[in-house]
Amino acid sequence: MEPGKAAPFETHVVDNQPPEFGPRDLWTDDIVLREGIAREGADGFLDPLARYGALAGDELYTLGFDANRDKPRLKTHDRFGQRIDLVEFHPAYHRLMQAAKQAGVAGLSWHAPQPGGHVARAALSYLHHQAEAGTSCPLTMTHAAVPVLRREAALREWADKAAAPHYDPRDVAIADKPGITLGMGMTEKQGGSDVRSNATRATALSADGEYTLVGHKWFFSAPMSDGWLVLAQAPAGLTCFLMPRRMPDGGKNAFRLMRLKDKLGDWANASGEVEFTGTWARRIGEEGRGVVTILQMVMLTRLDCMLGATAEMRMALAHALHHTRHRSTFGKPLAEHALMRNVLADLALEWEAALALCLRVAGAVDRSPQQPREADFARVATAIGKYWLCRRAPAFVNEAQECLGGAGYVEESILPRLFRQSPLNGIWEGSGNIQCLDVLRALAREPECGEALLAELASARGLDRDYDRQFDAIASQLAEGQAVEAGSRLLVERLALLLQACVLLRTGSPAAELFCRSRLGGAHGLAMGTLPVSADFGMLIGRALP
Structure with a gap:
């Protein structure tokens, strides 16, 4: 049969469809x-x-x-x-x-x-x-x-x-395993983000940190794990505990998984509800210092929420670029139509700024043990970054879906999965309002965090006119003590945009000037695909996926 012709019993020739997305090298492409x-x-x-x-x-x-x-x-x-x-x-x-x-x-x-x-x-x-x-x-x-x-x-x-670099899913005591996984149990029905209202009770068994727990957790993350960090009320107040699946002697611990959550997304992972029925646990830190203890984890988990949102942007963008480069309409590839190029370039700009900020914060975390200023910066930047990047991901993924048309709404594509997943990073580890309140708290109660943040932002002053104007306005607002709860979302949004612009400017990214012009200078609408028509779309698209 001649190429491009249908067999006699077929109704049509399948053409103008993109090839499979994978396999791809996600490192080389990025x-x-x-x-x-x-x-x-x-x-x-x-x-x-x-x-x-x-x-x-x-x-x-x-x-x-x-x-x-x-x-x-x-x-x-x-x-x-x-x-x-x-x-x-x-x-x-x-x-x-x-x-x-x-x-x-x-x-x-x-x-x-x-x-x-x-x-x-x-x-x-x-x-x-x-x-x-x-x-x-x-x-x-x-x-x-x-x-x-x-x-x-x-x-x-x-x-x-x-x-340890080992995975062992067996339900046995950790003494018999080369590597383990861990989950968390913080949220209870009556409190949600207000963990200080937790009602689970902890009773001491011995002077060396052994307790029993009675109560529940409404969201019990990763119930298949070997152990969980949980918060419970000890005599001195809210306290952090390690609760193992198996007792030190290998016996099953006294807890009951009641059900798994039927979630919008995150389908490969399990989240559950649990009841503690005299569950054995070991205290971590002092009694009454549970929140302070668990905050050691927060900077790291919030960074991973930022990374997750950015990864979802990246995969959605890669699929949009792949599809539009191989799908033709009105005589040329979709990716060559002027309006589509604006959309794709705008998505690429948003993603590049997100990834640049994530890696800057990861670098600060890495240097924190030796450089206190970096630790102070990481403390506040993770809350700022988590709020903004997780807020942007759902709209970003939806815009990428639209680039594929109906194909982006079908489960055979990864886009529906990414779309369902995209709101979750905003909920995990404290919702958007919690992040904004935490930024206010850090600026008010930990002045070294505010100093580190302003020093970071000041390092890019003089590199772009739009950046300088926005920086001066924010610095003045903070100096005058105008950061209030009702306006904290707008404040944190502006800080996030400034941080992204700061990284792009300081590193000499070719995307820096356009990011400042569009995100800080007002040359952008409320939707993606509204970059100035004079922008270098080809440069942004080429950097996004070779």
Whole structure:
């Protein structure tokens, strides 16, 4: 049969359709990521990043569809009627977790402690999240729990095995496992974000930190984990505990998984409701200092929320570019139509600024132990970045969906999954309002954070007229004490835009001038695709996906 002709029994020829998106090398394709890795001092990790980028864009990308199609299932009892409280997963989920743990997504910065480790680990998380986002939840919590666990000598084995590059899903005591995963239990029905209203009670069993817990958690993240960090009311107040799945002697701990949440997205991951029925736990930190203790995790988990939102932007943008380059309308590829080029370039600009900010914050986290100013900056920048990037992701992904038309609304594409996932990073680790209130709190009660933030922003002054005008206005507002709760969303939004512009300007990004002009100078509408017509669309699109 001649090429391009249908067989006699066929109704039409299938043409003008893009080829499969994958396999793709997510590292090689990402110019902005590679520039950021070099800029933030993680050049010593190029080989593992290159390997994982290739793996994520091939095998892991494919496995993500299976892991989301076959959702986790709760098994409260075995076939003999014994209580087991286990969660079953598709094999694809376990392979995703095994690959991530082995590569260091949950522990590179701890088991390979050298300059740039946190930056490289952030890049691994960003690459992994593009392939499958649900597994990022246990990976993030496992990573962030390590410094908290290291506070207690009795929990050193837990910290070491959380950081270890090994995945072992068996339901056995951690003494028999080379590596573990961890979850969290903070939220209760009556309180939500107000964890100080938690009602779960902790009763001391011994003087060396052993307690029993009675109560519940309404959102119990990663109920398949080996252990969880939970908050409960001890005699001296709200306290942080490690609650293991298995007792030190290997016996099952006294808790009951009541049900799994039926969620909008995040289908590959399990979230549940749990009741504590005299559950054994070990205290972390002092009684009454639970919030302070758990805040050690917050900077790391918030950074991963920023990375997750940016990864979703990246994958959505890559699909939009791939589709529009291979799909023709009115005689030429979609990507060559002027209005579509504006949309694609605008998306590319938004994503580049998001990734640049993520890597700058990751660099600050990396340098925090040696440089207090960087620690102060990271403290406030994670709250600012989490608010803004997580706020932008849903609209961004939806705009990318529209580039594909109806094909972007069909489950065979990854876009519906990305769209369902995109609001979640804004909810995890404190919703948008919580982030804004935390920024106000940091500026009011931790003056060193405000000083570090203003010093960072001042470092780009003089590089762009629109930037200078916005910086002066913000600096004046903060100096005059005009940061109030009702206006905090607008304040944090402006700080986020300034931070993104600051990174682009200081690093000499070719996108910097247009970002300042459009995001700070008013040369932009409320929707994507409203860049000035004189903008260099081709440069932005070319940087986004070669």
